[in-house]
Amino acid sequence: MASNRTAPATGALDPQGLLAAHESIANELAAQGDWRRAYEHLRSALELARSGQLQCAHPHIPEQYRLEVERLRRERAQARHESLTDALTATYNRRYLDRRLAELTAPSVALVDLDLFKHINDRFGHRVGDQVLQRVVGLLQETLPPDAFCARYGGEEFVLVTPGVRPEEAVTLAARARARVAEFPWSHVRPGLSVTVSIGVAPFRRDPGRRHDPQEQLVEADVMLYAAKGAGRNLVAHRQHGQVRFVPTLRARTTRPCP
Structure with a gap:
């Protein structure tokens, strides 16, 4: 037919x-x-x-x-x-972050937040605020391992993703990034300007009984970020043996129970 x-x-x-x-x-x-x-x-x-x-x-x-x-x-x-790129800072955006985290098998993540960023915008203006965001991204990306990357999470929050590194190395990388931001000569950008960041680190920890969930890892990094904020800002917080620890070490408040 x-x-x-x-x-x-x-x-x-x-x-x-x-x-x-x-x-x-x-x-x-x-x-x-x-x-x-x-x-x-x-x-x-x-x-x-x-x-x-x-x-x-x-x-x-x-x-x-x-x-x-x-x-x-x-x-x-x-x-x-x-x-896949943030227009202001020229780093990756949330879409790229979500895609890559779903593909990676052993990523450590660090959630970075600029301290008192609203105060910077209010005092120096949004143009300076934009310059600060751009400069901070450059400082966060310095000396990252070849497979690592930075992505803008939203507003003044960024995520550092470091695949395949040991937990202690993930913390060290975050601590160095925090120090670079704090030690940068911000007064050259605008007299009286100072910028610090707080960072929460969620290293990848292999658990044979559970499947890796990147969203759970971001939640853990967020919890650690708020711990760093609550402890005084300009700190890196991470979990070790059930305790929250800080870098630099806080005098008389080195550890505390998990939230």
Whole structure:
């Protein structure tokens, strides 16, 4: 029995018409921001142009389409980069953070919060506040291991993700980041300005009986962050043997029961 399905519109086109159809569809999709599908159509057009089915009257078409495919590939890569990057600080955003945490198998996380950031904005203005956020990101990223990264969690909060490091190393990295921010000559940015951060660290700890949950780890880092804030700010807090410990060590308050 003959099929009642209608053949695709491009089925009756000769190679030249098919090429034009791919080009037209690609341009329309690119105008809509659908880079993936536009790229596929231009790639098909390029393969067709290289197949030898076209008339010799169009000797420059292969190069033309190669350039178009490269342009679309760059635009697609740029659009993807922008979708995963925070516009102000040029670090990764929450979308990238959530995606990467779901992929990683042994990440340690540190939640970083600028101390009294509202006071900085109120006293020095939001322009200086933006400069502070940008500079802090640079300081947090210094000397991170090759696979580690920083992401903006929201507002003045950032997350440092360090895959595959030992718990004590995760704490050390966070402590060094805190010290770099505190010791930076902020008065060069604006006289009278000082900036510190508090950090809560949730190292990865292997538990054979449980599946790793990145959201639970972020909650733990948040609990440690609030411990650092409550203990006086400009501190790193982490859990060790059921106790909350601080870096630098607090005199007479080195440990306390878990919240």
